[in-house]
Amino acid sequence: MPATKARKNGGDTDEKIRARNIREILKAATEIFSRKGFDGARIAEIAEASGLPKANVYYYFSSKEEIYRAVIEHLIEGWDDAFAHISVDREPQDAIRSYVAAKLSYTRRNVIESRLFANEIIRGAQFLSRKDRQHMRTITDEKVKVIEDWIAAGKLRPVDPRHLFIMLWSATQFYADFEPLACDALHTTKLKGVDYAHAAETISETVLRGLLPAGQI
Amino acid sequence: MPATKARKNGGDTDEKIRARNIREILKAATEIFSRKGFDGARIAEIAEASGLPKANVYYYFSSKEEIYRAVIEHLIEGWDDAFAHISVDREPQDAIRSYVAAKLSYTRRNVIESRLFANEIIRGAQFLSRKDRQHMRTITDEKVKVIEDWIAAGKLRPVDPRHLFIMLWSATQFYADFEPLACDALHTTKLKGVDYAHAAETISETVLRGLLPAGQI
DNA sequence: GTCTATAGGTAGATAGAC
DNA sequence: GTCTATCTACCTATAGAC
Numbered sequence: 472m473p474a475t476k477a478r479k480n481g482g483d484t485d486e487k488i489r490a491r492n493i494r495e496i497l498k499a500a501t502e503i504f505s506r507k508g509f510d511g512a513r514i515a516e517i518a519e520a521s522g523l524p525k526a527n528v529y530y531y532f533s534s535k536e537e538i539y540r541a542v543i544e545h546l547i548e549g550w551d552d553a554f555a556h557i558s559v560d561r562e563p564q565d566a567i568r569s570y571v572a573a574k575l576s577y578t579r580r581n582v583i584e585s586r587l588f589a590n591e592i593i594r595g596a597q598f599l600s601r602k603d604r605q606h607m608r609t610i611t612d613e614k615v616k617v618i619e620d621w622i623a624a625g626k627l628r629p630v631d632p633r634h635l636f637i638m639l640w641s642a643t644q645f646y647a648d649f650e651p652l653a654c655d656a657l658h659t660t661k662l663k664g665v666d667y668a669h670a671a672e673t674i675s676e677t678v679l680r681g682l683l684p685a686g687q688i
Numbered sequence: 689m690p691a692t693k694a695r696k697n698g699g700d701t702d703e704k705i706r707a708r709n710i711r712e713i714l715k716a717a718t719e720i721f722s723r724k725g726f727d728g729a730r731i732a733e734i735a736e737a738s739g740l741p742k743a744n745v746y747y748y749f750s751s752k753e754e755i756y757r758a759v760i761e762h763l764i765e766g767w768d769d770a771f772a773h774i775s776v777d778r779e780p781q782d783a784i785r786s787y788v789a790a791k792l793s794y795t796r797r798n799v800i801e802s803r804l805f806a807n808e809i810i811r812g813a814q815f816l817s818r819k820d821r822q823h824m825r826t827i828t829d830e831k832v833k834v835i836e837d838w839i840a841a842g843k844l845r846p847v848d849p850r851h852l853f854i855m856l857w858s859a860t861q862f863y864a865d866f867e868p869l870a871c872d873a874l875h876t877t878k879l880k881g882v883d884y885a886h887a888a889e890t891i892s893e894t895v896l897r898g899l900l901p902a903g904q905i
Numbered sequence: 906g907t908c909t910a911t912a913g914g915t916a917g918a919t920a921g922a923c
Numbered sequence: 924g925t926c927t928a929t930c931t932a933c934c935t936a937t938a939g940a941c
Contacts, residue, residue, distance in 0.1 A: 485924070492924095506811070510728035514917065524926050529918065586810050589866070593803050593810075594723070596868035608872050628897070633873050634890035638859045640869075645858035649806070651813035652857070655825050656850050673851035680845070681898035702906070709906095731935065741908050746936065 493531055495521040497545065500538050505587035509539055509594075540598055546588045547603045550610075553577055557614045563621045564683065568675045571643060575671050578647035579662075589648045611636065627682050635682075642674045710748055712738040714762065717755050722804035726756055726811075757815055763805045764820045767827075770794055774831045780838045781900060785892045788860060792888050795864035796879075806865045828853065844899050852899075859891045 499520035503512045514535055518525040532538045553573040556566050578585045591598060611633070618632035646653050646662055654660055680688055716737035720729045731752055735742040749755045770790040773783050795802045808815060828850070835849035863870050863879055874883055897905055 488924075508725045508727060508811070510725060513915090525917090526919080526926055527924080530924070530926095533918090535917070589810055590807070592866045592869055593806055594725070599868075604868075604872055607869075608875075611873050630894065631886055631890050633875075634887055635894070637862055637870060637873055637887070638855075638891060638894065641858035641862035641866075642855045645854055649809045649858075651816075651821075652809055652824075653854060655821055656828050656854055658825075658850075669848055670851055670854070673848050674855060677847065677852070677855065677895060677898035679898070681894035681896070685902065705906075730933090732933095742935090743908055743910095743937080744906085747906070747908095750936090752935070 489531070492521070492523060492527065496523070496528055496531060496538065497542055501542050501545070501587060502583055504539060504542060505583045505590070508590060509535075514538075536598075540600075542587070543591055543598050544600070544603070546584050547599075547606065549577065549581065549584070550607060554610055554614055557617050559617050559620050563626050564679055564688065567639075567679060567682075568671075571639065571675045571678075572671050574639070574643035575646065575667050575674075578644055579667055582647045582650075585644060585647045589644065625684065628684060630682055635678075638678070639674070642670075646670055706748070709738070709740060709744070713740070713745055713748060713755065714759055718759050718762070718804060719800055721756060721759060722800045722807070725807060726752075731755075753815075757817075759804065760808055760815050761817070761820070763801050764816075764823065766794060766798065766801070767824060771827055771831055774834050776834050776837055780843050781896055781905065784856075784896060784899075785888075788856065788892045788895075789888050791856070791860035792863065792884050792891075795861055796884055799864045799867075802861060802864045806861065842901065845901060847899055852895075855895070856891070859887075863887055 496517065500512070500517045503517050503520060512535075514528055515525050517538070518528045521528070528538075532541070553570055556569040556573055558566060561569075596604070614636065615632040618627065618630070618635065621627045622629055622632075646667065650662060653662060653666075657666055659666065676688075713734065717729070717734045720734050720737060729752070731745055732742050734755070735745045738745070745755075749758070770787055773786040773790055775783060778786075813821070831853065832849040835844065835847070835852065838844045839846055839849075863884065867879060870879060870883075871877055876883065893905075
């Protein structure tokens, strides 16, 4: 029996063990990096949270930085999902409402990842690969064209699409990333579904009234 | 000659030396905490950047945490300056434009402080004192009343003032705090005056068109 | 009030038995 | 592939001379 097929842990193959351990490590690392930052996170803590001894973590990843990079890589994957709503086939009113709702819902369901990403950017995006940044730029450029088409078709008032996107990103990320401030402002101790619903409404309606030609809303 | 009045360093009194050293330490600490976070910052680096030996830093502050708290305390002071523009005496159109411009200009001139503050909030605002948070809540409540008055007077469409403020905060902080993302979106490598000017225009005009009664803009 | 030297503790990374 | 023991480096904080 070849070493790579050796059975252990009740029938799991080495491949399954490897995949599961790596998954557990990344999951634990995401949570801990998000709460404490790169320097604040301890490998021992990540190991404990993933149910492995510290040395096993080093068996799969050769350094703390390698774990961090792997975690960041993972974050980008969810980035453009909400952006899919911004599409020429749709009416701007409908598209922008869906985008705002999807983005708010995504950050709400993935607070930990969202905060980690925010942290990485604030620190200068040092570990975001060239490829990842290029990818984000490409998607943004695509969506800028959609806005420009809508403006050309008279469906939206003239506006700088890039600054518009920045407005939408910042507003939709604020609630998850800066929850303590949002809570203070809203006089609550934890953001609930209603708060996110009000957020979606305020953002969508204000921006849409601001951008649609008179009388369209 | 009493010890507290002993002359050193070319005529400076001990009081002046103390004040200057503390100022230098806090200045260096702000910069380093902002770049590296609490855990990433090294006292030795703060000491070097403030031109003092490490032990002298400990002469003025008894721990790393005490330095951090002092720095955070300092940040809050600038918080409500821009908010002063939101005042019942003014027309909403004028007030909101001034607020957006002032807030953008403040974050641009104080990028380091702004990022440090953002970082502290993302990490759960653990070192923000009860007093500081209470202060921020009070100011916000005051300004919420102003918006409500404007709405009651028919000067603004009905809108949730708290979510409106969150929109304005997030949009105006994004450029300084998440500069790498803003740069990617705007196809530039460093934000310039024009970028901030366009940001101010996009935010103010979109929000104002969204909020003013029809035909007022 | 200043500064050198160092104690004391901790964390990243590895060796090597199983 | 797993895990204990340990190495090494570094960092916070302090003691104590000047």
